[in-house]
Amino acid sequence: MAFYSRVSGSVGVITLQNPPVNALSAAVRQGIVDTMHRALSEPEVKSVVICGQNGKFCGGADIREFGANMRGPPLVPMIHLIEAAEKPVVAAIEGVALGGGLELALGCHYRIAHSKARLGLPEVTLGLLPGAGGTQRLPRLIGVPAALELITTGRHATAAEALQLGIVDEVTDHSAVDAAVKFAQSVAGKSLDARRISTYPRPRSPDLAEIFEKAMKEVRRSARGAIAPVTCVQAVHASVTLPYAKGMERERELFSTLFTSGQAHALQYYFFAQRAVSRWSTPSGARWDTSKPRPVHKAAVIGLGTMGRGISVSLAQAGLSVVAVETQEKQLLEAKQAVSGMLERSAKRRGVPLADDKIKYNCSVQAVADADLVIEAVFEDMALKKTIFQQLSGICKPGTLLCTNTSGLDIDELASQTQSPELVVGMHFFAPAHVMKLLEVVYGPRSSPEALATAMEMGKKMGKVSVAVGNCRGFVGNRMLKPYLEQAFFLLEEGATPEQVDQVLEEFGFAMGVFKVSDLSGLDVGWKVRKADGLVVPGSTGKSARIRGGSRYSPLGDLLCEQGRFGQKTGRGWYQYDKPGGRVAKPDPWLHGFLEEYRARHGLVARRIDHQEMLERCLYALINEGFQILQDGIAAGPEDIDVIYVLGYGWPRHRGGPMFYAGLVGLDKVLERLEHYHQVYPDVLGLKPCSLIRKLAASSSPPIHRWREFIQKPRSQL
Numbered sequence: 001m002a003f004y005s006r007v008s009g010s011v012g013v014i015t016l017q018n019p020p021v022n023a024l025s026a027a028v029r030q031g032i033v034d035t036m037h038r039a040l041s042e043p044e045v046k047s048v049v050i051c052g053q054n055g056k057f058c059g060g061a062d063i064r065e066f067g068a069n070m071r072g073p074p075l076v077p078m079i080h081l082i083e084a085a086e087k088p089v090v091a092a093i094e095g096v097a098l099g100g101g102l103e104l105a106l107g108c109h110y111r112i113a114h115s116k117a118r119l120g121l122p123e124v125t126l127g128l129l130p131g132a133g134g135t136q137r138l139p140r141l142i143g144v145p146a147a148l149e150l151i152t153t154g155r156h157a158t159a160a161e162a163l164q165l166g167i168v169d170e171v172t173d174h175s176a177v178d179a180a181v182k183f184a185q186s187v188a189g190k191s192l193d194a195r196r197i198s199t200y201p202r203p204r205s206p207d208l209a210e211i212f213e214k215a216m217k218e219v220r221r222s223a224r225g226a227i228a229p230v231t232c233v234q235a236v237h238a239s240v241t242l243p244y245a246k247g248m249e250r251e252r253e254l255f256s257t258l259f260t261s262g263q264a265h266a267l268q269y270y271f272f273a274q275r276a277v278s279r280w281s282t283p284s285g286a287r288w289d290t291s292k293p294r295p296v297h298k299a300a301v302i303g304l305g306t307m308g309r310g311i312s313v314s315l316a317q318a319g320l321s322v323v324a325v326e327t328q329e330k331q332l333l334e335a336k337q338a339v340s341g342m343l344e345r346s347a348k349r350r351g352v353p354l355a356d357d358k359i360k361y362n363c364s365v366q367a368v369a370d371a372d373l374v375i376e377a378v379f380e381d382m383a384l385k386k387t388i389f390q391q392l393s394g395i396c397k398p399g400t401l402l403c404t405n406t407s408g409l410d411i412d413e414l415a416s417q418t419q420s421p422e423l424v425v426g427m428h429f430f431a432p433a434h435v436m437k438l439l440e441v442v443y444g445p446r447s448s449p450e451a452l453a454t455a456m457e458m459g460k461k462m463g464k465v466s467v468a469v470g471n472c473r474g475f476v477g478n479r480m481l482k483p484y485l486e487q488a489f490f491l492l493e494e495g496a497t498p499e500q501v502d503q504v505l506e507e508f509g510f511a512m513g514v515f516k517v518s519d520l521s522g523l524d525v526g527w528k529v530r531k532a533d534g535l536v537v538p539g540s541t542g543k544s545a546r547i548r549g550g551s552r553y554s555p556l557g558d559l560l561c562e563q564g565r566f567g568q569k570t571g572r573g574w575y576q577y578d579k580p581g582g583r584v585a586k587p588d589p590w591l592h593g594f595l596e597e598y599r600a601r602h603g604l605v606a607r608r609i610d611h612q613e614m615l616e617r618c619l620y621a622l623i624n625e626g627f628q629i630l631q632d633g634i635a636a637g638p639e640d641i642d643v644i645y646v647l648g649y650g651w652p653r654h655r656g657g658p659m660f661y662a663g664l665v666g667l668d669k670v671l672e673r674l675e676h677y678h679q680v681y682p683d684v685l686g687l688k689p690c691s692l693i694r695k696l697a698a699s700s701s702p703p704i705h706r707w708r709e710f711i712q713k714p715r716s717q718l
């Protein structure tokens with residue numbers, strides 16, 4: 001709703017009230033319309049201020065209402081009512097003015113912002129466009145290039161930038177409401193002719209055609225199949241080709257096509273999913289709201305390779321004192337230099353003070369004795385990690401949380417090396433660790449709720465989205481990757497090339513296809529793991545070369561590694577590169593010849609595999625594993641899996657995540673295709689539909705928010 005008051009006798013103040021972000025719900029819109037009418041009808045009132053409760057102007061339209069039938073007054077006429085008013089209306093922007101919130105402010109005659117406020121039109125991130133006049137008013141106010149940039153990226157601008165761009169008229173370090181009231185008094189009675197943005201002339205410039213062409217090219221390149229950025233450009237284009245009223249019609253038309261699209265549903269689902277993962281729970285009943293994190297002031301990192309360096313940077317930037325340990329003096333010095341450089345660049349980019357003095361470097365593990373939390377980040381080698389955990393258990397003060405940055409090793413096995421297994425959790429960072437937003441926080445059967453809560457909180461402090469997952473081989477992300485990769489290898493055996501498989505996945509929206517990603521991460525990483533698992537059998541021939549434990553196995557990755565082809569770092573992998581470390585993947589005739597020779601050796605006849613089969617086999621195998629993970633209680637809900645895949649594995653956000661995508665395709669359809677492929681390839685376990693997807697499909701495929709009801713509660717883990 002909206003609260004009305006009168007200040008200093010002549011200023012009507014309308015305060016939006018809808019915690020936590022004063023979103024424009026039906027009640028708030030109704031409140032604004034009612035109070036505006038009241039302010040306009042009171043003769044004593046000479047001007048009006050619109051502000052938000054609790055220091056937040058407005059977070060935009062209420063996204064939770066999007067699925068329901070439209071109630072209350074629509075936004076566009078409400079904003080026109082404000083703009084058409086004969087009394088000056090001033091927006092007092094504190095906290096945020098986003099989406100419909102900024103569009104509301106653009107309908108006001110003046111805008112005063114607090115210096116810490118953030119303003120933007122992030123609708124594109126929800127699969128929409130600013131549909132309350134934003135695409136028509138903003139270009140008229142600040143010009144086409146700046147408006148296009150803000151609208152197509154959805155980024156938030158600072159108050160200082162908004163002032164420079166001309167979005168706001170004044171910025172204050174004090175109360176924006178007080179400043180707005182004062183300002184409103186000073187403009188009472190003045191003409192408003194030059195203050196109604198909708199009456200401004202259409203933006204004109206000789207290079208507009210070029211600007212739009214460039215913008216369209218850029219959004220098509222970066223959108224990876226997302227339709228909203230492209231539609232945003234079309235809507236802004238209408239502001240230069242059409243008069244305001246016609247431009248608004250065009251905006252409405254384009255908005256309607258987006259509003260009902262699967263992509264908008266996916267992005268809005270994802271918005272809430274990313275927030276839902278912080279409300280974690282475990283099969284034992286431990287929960288985010290009943291588990292208290294421990295205070296952490298001092299953290300330590302052991303092992304300063306690529307991951308350890310990134311983790312140290314993240315911790316220091318979160319304001320913690322960090323002890324960074326690398327036992328070899330030379331490596332320690334190299335790491336120190338690298339970390340300082342990373343911190344410097346990051347401080348410059350983010351405009352924050354340098355955090356270099358937060359880190360103390362040391363050659364001895366003893367230096368971590370008084371840390372509250374230790375993150376081990378050495379090589380992915382169980383024996384080495386075990387030794388370190390034994391050492392840590394003896395060195396650290398009682399109560400220190402011991403974390404491992406493993407990407408898939410058994411947390412429980414590490415915990416069993418310590419005297420306090422309840423204090424051991426996994427913190428699986430993604431490379432580069434100071435950039436990537438995702439953190440898988442892995443609890444073992446003995447980890448305490450308090451330890452889990454502390455690691456989750458730590459991730460949040462570091463600016464990560466932390467997702468709590470149970471302990472199993474590969475946790476969630478890497479466990480699902482296995483059947484996906486496996487299908488990609490099988491497709492090569494059956495006649496596809498890496499380029500064909502990658503193209504299908506990139507057209508789906510992945511930033512990179514599976515083979516390009518493998519080349520980037522290094523083929524030797526998976527090879528080491530397969531060797532440790534006893535899967536690599538050099539020189540094996542005949543049928544047994546392609547079978548492990550009764551299931552189909554492809555040794556293609558192993559054979560490439562045996563040739564020293566480790567991907568980008570060696571200049572050769574699934575693709576060729578101009579030099580070791582080169583980044584541009586080019587098809588490699590050697591690889592094609594190698595595949596032909598391999599197929600001939602194993603009696604495999606290459607066939608033409610269509611786009612649909614390649615996509616379905618890769619994605620549905622991955623999704624099937626996701627359902628198995630839910631069934632096993634490793635992830636608490638589909639949102640956890642989807643957030644992990646979008647933030648950690650390049651799954652296109654506009655497709656919501658693998659589990660959301662399965663729901664969108666239809667669980668019965670996914671099941672039917674899995675059954676079909678499993679019939680064709682009965683020796684591929686990853687294609688055998690898991691019982692949860694069967695159960696859901698048999699129950700008329702309930703919506704994703706109801707899937708948890710169908711998951712059998714696994715045995716207590718904590």
Ligand SMILES: CC/C=C\CC(=O)SCCNC(=O)CCNC(=O)[C@H](O)C(C)(C)COP(=O)(O)OP(=O)(O)OC[C@H]1O[C@@H](n2cnc3c(N)ncnc32)[C@H](O)[C@@H]1OP(=O)(O)O
Binds near residue numbers: 021122
């Ligand atoms: C004709 C159509 C015209 C216009 C269309 C629109 O306006 S679409 C909406 C555009 N607005 C946005 O995209 C803003 C979305 N919100 C945010 O970016 C952040 O929430 C915000 C406002 C920057 C605050 O961030 P903060 O980190 O402080 O909090 P958090 O994100 O955890 O949010 C707190 C809870 O508020 C819920 N929420 C936020 N915005 C909205 C919204 N617009 N509608 C409904 N609910 C919103 C958010 O989900 C959190 O609740 P929770 O229960 O934890 O999920």
